[in-house]
Amino acid sequence: MPERTATRGITVLRGGVAQIAAAGAEAERRGFDAVWSPEFYTRSAVVTLTRLAAETRRTRVGSSIAYGVGRSPLTIATEARSLDEVSGGRLVLGLGTGTRRMMSDWHGVDPEGPASRMEELVPLLRRLWRLHEAPVRHDGRFYHVNLTPTAEVDAPVRTDIPVYTAGVNARMVEVAGRVANGFLGHPLFSAGYLRGPVAEAIAAGAGKAERDPAEVEVCGVLICAVADDEEQARREVAGQLAFYAAPKAYGRVLAAQGFDAAGADIRAAFAAGDHAAMVAAVPDEMIDALAVAGTPSQVAERLRRYDGVLDHVIVYPPSFRLDAHRCDELVAQLLEHAAPQPRERLT
Template sequence: MRLGLHTGYWKAGPPAGAAEAVAWADAHGIDSVWTAEAYGSDAFTPLAWWGATTSRVRLGTGIAQLSARTPTATAMAALTLDHLSGGRFVLGLGASGPQVVEGWYGQPYARPLARTREFVAIVRDVLRREAPVTAPGPAYPLPLPADAPGATGQGKALRSTVHPLRADLPIHLAAQGPRNTALAAEIADGWLPAFLSPALDAEARALLEEGFAARSATLRPAAEFEVCASVPLAVAGSIAEAVDLVRPHVALYAGGMGSASANFHRDAMARLGYAEALAEVSAHYTAGDRERAAAAVPEELVREIALVGTPADIAEQVARWERTCVTTLVVQTDPRALPALAPLLAAS
């Protein structure tokens, strides 16, 4: 199991120590660094900026939102970064949720699985560069039909002027529900789960096998499929102290990253048996009481989805993750802590 670093969402500005952590990761054999986007900073620019001083570490979007860019624009950014990094870019994609897609991008959220399938197919066509890119739609028709609202009828199928460095540039999908987890195994090169737990490993493996059964022979073999799981990490003098450090993170995702009726992060954690507690967390968060929301996060839930406690505690917990389908443990922590944490995780 390899080790990665997730630099996380930006708050008011760039995360302190992120540039130094990326450079350290590159120099010390960390597998990958990942960036995020919601409705502030984007996922591509930090990789280009921080990654410019690196030569070995893989650079992944974790995740780039489908609705933020057209499939062809996403492919352009991906092939550009892949050239600039010497073939180290990983395109992580995700559908996000209706609050962001409809509220921030002004796009309809309906049929996210079908849209994901169309989106990935177009990106792969751009990267293969075998012919001018066409797509039937309905979400992303190329060229735009002449009878579409506002169309001039002069659209032309085009092929990228730039030859991609890798026609098989890896595409990973963020997925939390059962159907899109299986979809990742069917059409992508990797899965980016969040709020996974070793307790759900058998279920995760079954869903991946379902997707592998429908996988095209033109893609990488299933044996090369990656599972890069984002896992919060907090070191403290005890497990209880470390749990308290992670509780606000869980409360944010359970209560603030989605609506009352559609929160995929909360749904993922609820599969561990904490639906009632998470409903309380969400209610407090929605009411504006973030302190009570964090306090309502069960300690047992945090211990299932995070690495928490003393160095000895974390070493024991990492050993449990090594027995799962996860191929890269992507830790979510203060980037400034990476030099101290990496030896601990490797030693375990």
């Protein structure tokens, strides 16, 4: 029996909101199933998705991810409700917590229990989307809500907005199996790691909630570069892998995939402020296992290895240490060469 073909999406970190929206419109014309926006200290996922929703008509629009910390549950729920409205019911709400240091230093939030926090948050959001049916009263470990509407509340476009959660360690991956509609994998996950530990953790979480793990759409964010010169594409991918491998928090997942030494070298170079050494520390085996790089034909072929592994592949052009012109060029090349098989498209 042939393997299931993964659908395709694209996410772009570098660039302004208008540029990302234009890329999203082109992705829709080329048959991509979804366009995604990350969130960082330079990018609001909510604002970017609003523009993406306006520039597209039928493709899904999703956050990959929006921070599930630093916002109250009510703020997240109302932002998602409004985004789902302006997109005509096309939103995928991707949520994550970031690392413990990001939680404490960026958002001023207690970093304890991130998985338990997310397991409390997601069902609470679903109750808030049904505020037109009943008041919401919740006293939990992380959140307190006591909300009785003072005026009539209209029903949202959807009360079942899909929520996807992100995770790296097994306990955080379990969250998707327990409470989410989908899982957003990390760029440092190989196909083998997705088939093994990630699939096992999702199944474990689903089992605890008496759910079928097949209900969880498994998505992977895949660093991908295209160039006529294969070696150029590989070095560009190596830079983005080094960017993600630099935090100590990701050392364990690298070690589990056989890249413990590379991770240590990357972290040492990062601590020394030597970006060139960070990139040089990424071995060929790590590029081949964790990313896709090469000529147009090579990239098209290598993307197929995720069929039967992922339900949805999110291609992600590198930007670390690249100038704006090359970043724009990579987006255009991926839109052309990583597009899914032809299907009915907008005219």
